[in-house]
Amino acid sequence: MNQTGANGVIYTLLAALVFAVCGCQIPNRTYRSGIGTDTAPVISVTTPEKLPLSKSNPWPAHPEAPCDKEHLSAQPCLAFLEFDDFGEPWQRTGGTKSNAGRPTQLDDAVQLIVKAKQQDPFGEPLILTFIHGWKHNASQGNRSGADDDNVIGVESMLNRLHDVEWKGHVVIGIYIAWRGGLISPYWPVSQQFTYWNREATAARVGNASLTDALIEISDAAKRVGDCKEGSPCYQSIPCVKSSAGTQDLGGQGASTACSPIFLLIGHSFGALVLERALSQAIVTRMEAEWNTGRLSEASQSTRTVNIVPLASLVIYVNSAAAATESKQVMDYLASSEYKYQPHPDGKDQPLFLSITSEADLATGLLLKVGHALPWLGYKWNGSLRAKPSASPVDGKPTTSYARACFDPSKEKTSDYQRVRYDLSEGDYYMTTTAHKEALWSHTVTQQPAPPNATQGCAAGLGDDIYKTCTIDDYAYVIAPAANRCNGTPYWVLQVQKELIPDHTTIFTEKLIAFLKAFIPAPPPEGGPVVDRPQLTRPLE
Amino acid sequence: MSAPALALFWAFGSLAFLHGQAVPMIAPHDYSLAYKQAVMLTCPGGFPSDLTITNCDFTAKLRVQQWVTVSFTDEAILGAVVYGAGAQIIKSPGEWGRTWGGYGDRIGVRYTQAVARGTAEFIVGGLMHDDPRHLSYKNDPHTHYGPKLVCSDGEIIGIRPYPTPRQIIWKRIGHAFVDSVTVLKSNSCGTGARLPSFDRYVGIAASAYGGYAWYPGPENTLPDAADRAAMSYGSTLLGSFYTEFSPELFKGLTWILSPNKKPHQTQQQSAAASVKE
Numbered sequence: 001m002n003q004t005g006a007n008g009v010i011y012t013l014l015a016a017l018v019f020a021v022c023g024c025q026i027p028n029r030t031y032r033s034g035i036g037t038d039t040a041p042v043i044s045v046t047t048p049e050k051l052p053l054s055k056s057n058p059w060p061a062h063p064e065a066p067c068d069k070e071h072l073s074a075q076p077c078l079a080f081l082e083f084d085d086f087g088e089p090w091q092r093t094g095g096t097k098s099n100a101g102r103p104t105q106l107d108d109a110v111q112l113i114v115k116a117k118q119q120d121p122f123g124e125p126l127i128l129t130f131i132h133g134w135k136h137n138a139s140q141g142n143r144s145g146a147d148d149d150n151v152i153g154v155e156s157m158l159n160r161l162h163d164v165e166w167k168g169h170v171v172i173g174i175y176i177a178w179r180g181g182l183i184s185p186y187w188p189v190s191q192q193f194t195y196w197n198r199e200a201t202a203a204r205v206g207n208a209s210l211t212d213a214l215i216e217i218s219d220a221a222k223r224v225g226d227c228k229e230g231s232p233c234y235q236s237i238p239c240v241k242s243s244a245g246t247q248d249l250g251g252q253g254a255s256t257a258c259s260p261i262f263l264l265i266g267h268s269f270g271a272l273v274l275e276r277a278l279s280q281a282i283v284t285r286m287e288a289e290w291n292t293g294r295l296s297e298a299s300q301s302t303r304t305v306n307i308v309p310l311a312s313l314v315i316y317v318n319s320a321a322a323a324t325e326s327k328q329v330m331d332y333l334a335s336s337e338y339k340y341q342p343h344p345d346g347k348d349q350p351l352f353l354s355i356t357s358e359a360d361l362a363t364g365l366l367l368k369v370g371h372a373l374p375w376l377g378y379k380w381n382g383s384l385r386a387k388p389s390a391s392p393v394d395g396k397p398t399t400s401y402a403r404a405c406f407d408p409s410k411e412k413t414s415d416y417q418r419v420r421y422d423l424s425e426g427d428y429y430m431t432t433t434a435h436k437e438a439l440w441s442h443t444v445t446q447q448p449a450p451p452n453a454t455q456g457c458a459a460g461l462g463d464d465i466y467k468t469c470t471i472d473d474y475a476y477v478i479a480p481a482a483n484r485c486n487g488t489p490y491w492v493l494q495v496q497k498e499l500i501p502d503h504t505t506i507f508t509e510k511l512i513a514f515l516k517a518f519i520p521a522p523p524p525e526g527g528p529v530v531d532r533p534q535l536t537r538p539l540e
Numbered sequence: 541m542s543a544p545a546l547a548l549f550w551a552f553g554s555l556a557f558l559h560g561q562a563v564p565m566i567a568p569h570d571y572s573l574a575y576k577q578a579v580m581l582t583c584p585g586g587f588p589s590d591l592t593i594t595n596c597d598f599t600a601k602l603r604v605q606q607w608v609t610v611s612f613t614d615e616a617i618l619g620a621v622v623y624g625a626g627a628q629i630i631k632s633p634g635e636w637g638r639t640w641g642g643y644g645d646r647i648g649v650r651y652t653q654a655v656a657r658g659t660a661e662f663i664v665g666g667l668m669h670d671d672p673r674h675l676s677y678k679n680d681p682h683t684h685y686g687p688k689l690v691c692s693d694g695e696i697i698g699i700r701p702y703p704t705p706r707q708i709i710w711k712r713i714g715h716a717f718v719d720s721v722t723v724l725k726s727n728s729c730g731t732g733a734r735l736p737s738f739d740r741y742v743g744i745a746a747s748a749y750g751g752y753a754w755y756p757g758p759e760n761t762l763p764d765a766a767d768r769a770a771m772s773y774g775s776t777l778l779g780s781f782y783t784e785f786s787p788e789l790f791k792g793l794t795w796i797l798s799p800n801k802k803p804h805q806t807q808q809q810s811a812a813a814s815v816k817e
Contacts, residue, residue: 146601160591185605187613190614472589501587507592508587508589
């Protein structure tokens with residue numbers, strides 16, 4: 001063997017090993033504990049003066065300032081909740097006081113929610129909870145603008161909502177962080193191979209601790225009685241009423257109008273984290289409320305039970321979760337015939353919204369590559385059920401692999417199939433929910449916008465169109481998918497690259513404008529507050 | 541080894557680190573927060589209305605990251621291993637046998653060349669304060685195609701839209717060549733002047749010279765060094781073409797691999813039809 005060449009191989013391998021061991025791993029740590037060099041767990045979101053920012057205008061100040069919880073109307077605040085590689089909260093309060101052992105960051109977030117409710121003049125702040133995906137965390141850089149991209153994205157979105165979309169309301173954010181990145185971006189090839197490792201971690205993080213945090217946050221948002229006399233919210237009549245305990249929350253009672261718009265957003269593997277953490281909790285809650293509510297007199301007269309959802313809307317953007325994650329929830333919603341038609345016009349609204357871009361190659365294409373090997377393993381073990389070659393006999397129990405269907409608009413149609421056998425379990429595993437056309441609840445059609453068209457979303461005239469949104473040069477028509485099986489409140493749709501250009505670019509004005517079509521609108525400034533809509537399920 | 545095989549291995553090796561060559565078009569944010577209501581900053585190749593963009597400058601952090609990844613870490617190692625394998629198969633240079641030792645030499649020389657080129661580009665590019673990222677014809681701030689941001693003294697004045705020009709394909713091909721030998725002056729608007737890419741010229745020369753220590757004496761003639769420089773430039777040119785035509789490439793790939801595509805169109809059309817009704 002050529003000695004120089006052999007040395008070359010050895011040196012290359014050694015160099016790779018040394019580099020790998022020395023500096024490529026992103027540590028498993030907390031970034032926002034407020035201890036030592038870590039920044040405060042709740043920060044104030046500041047606004048730049050003009051764009052583009054120049055080096056002579058090094059603004060805003062870094063590190064970020066702690067949140068001024070007494071002046072939330074002036075500036076949004078962002079709370080951080082960090083979880084470790086096994087899904088446990090990083091921080092707990094020590095000592096012997098009543099809150100000892102509690103996750104400290106969660107307590108801070110709950111406090112922030114209470115303050116936001118009190119300081120919003122309508123008692124209806126916007127609470128945006130975001131879970132990041134692969135290759136991200138809650139890191140704060142050592143200088144202005146060096147924070148994790150997603151932290152900056154959420155901050156930008158909060159500012160936009162505060163200044164434009166939800167103007168006049170208090171807007172706060174909760175950033176749920178986990179160790180999305182394992183390998184430094186200085187090792188771009190190795191970074192790609194952490195896909196399987198981080199996918200498994202995302203599944204672990206969506207566990208009991210995060211479920212508890214989400215439920216506590218939701219309960220804090222919906223809880224009555226936080227609006228005290230003297231708070232800005234006390235000028236809102238519904239808040240005063242609910243604070244006096246005239247409205248109850250559970251079962252058949254109407255939910256209070258004095259409660260925040262609570263959005264849960266998960267991106268990429270963050271959507272997997274969110275779906276894992278939420279699914280069982282949501283089903284448990286819905287079943288419990290339905291069982292409690294069906295005994296009430298109101299239910300007996302309306303033949304439906306009203307259920308207060310955990311969040312105003314759960315959004316999965318470019319979800320990297322296999323469709324197997326959503327299948328069971330969709331089956332539950334369909335077989336239980338849930339409807340979400342809160343407005344007098346009787347139109348359906350989403351409680352879950354899985355939205356992806358046709359240009360999202362990471363979940364559309366690379367997920368198939370990533371799942372190919374595990375799929376082979378499942379196939380080899382016989383874990384994946386095939387779709388039946390022929391439809392089973394109507395009305396008889398069957399073990400054939402099936403999915404439940406429900407479409408409120410076709411309830412009265414005699415030939416409407418309530419079960420379909422068109423997909424195998426492998427079909428679900430090898431794609432994401434929103435990339436599977438058979439699972440779409442709605443289609444989005446893009447057309448050139450008419451000249452001088454008003455920007456924004458408007459309701460469609462008939463049942464055929466949900467809404468039409470004019471965003472820049474295009475009009476997007478959102479309509480129920482033809483011959484759909486999924487007419488449940490779990491909406492699934494795919495949009496064009498002009499709305500979401502790729503997997504990562506999601507913090508855009510265009511997407512906010514589009515998502516506004518699905519988010520319960522805040523009452524106009526000074527206008528009357530309407531009751532918060534609820535989910536209904538038939539008594540029998 | 542035949543010429544087509546040579547070309548194939550060269551292309552394969554180049555593709556192995558194309559993603560690294562085509563560094564993301566959007567510069568990370570130099571400052572927290574990020575929008576402007578009137579005219580928003582959109583970096584060349586960026587998405588309009590992206591709230592996270594505050595600065596299109598090719599920052600020092602980006603430059604260091606590019607230097608480290610193309611010169612030292614796994615991307616550089618992978619490039620050396622793949623190109624080295626190609627050279628091993630075609631037995632280039634002939635003095636090195638098809639042995640493990642020969643393969644080691646081939647990897648070593650390529651890794652050395654990557655270090656030399658990356659470091660030279662880092663130094664010269666830093667001095668020039670250029671933005672070495674490739675741009676497509678449409679995203680180039682100086683072409684008359686698509687919406688163009690107009691900046692003056694680092695401040696946005698407005699957006700000037702241009703229609704699709706004639707003979708666009710030839711313009712795009714020509715632009716890919718131009719973009720491989722020029723760079724933009726880096727600035728916060730992303731609209732800097734086009735300059736000759738001195739950093740690449742020096743980098744290519746450094747890469748060719750970097751092989752001298754490894755290659756056997758007879759391979760160290762000026763024509764041989766010129767060959768190596770041409771190969772090094774070839775990877776840049778391929779990167780430029782990849783940037784120009786990657787939308788079509790991915791569109792084709794998606795169409796091939798996605799069975800949903802055809803029904804999707806049909807359903808959209810049916811929805812459009814229902815709208816008309």
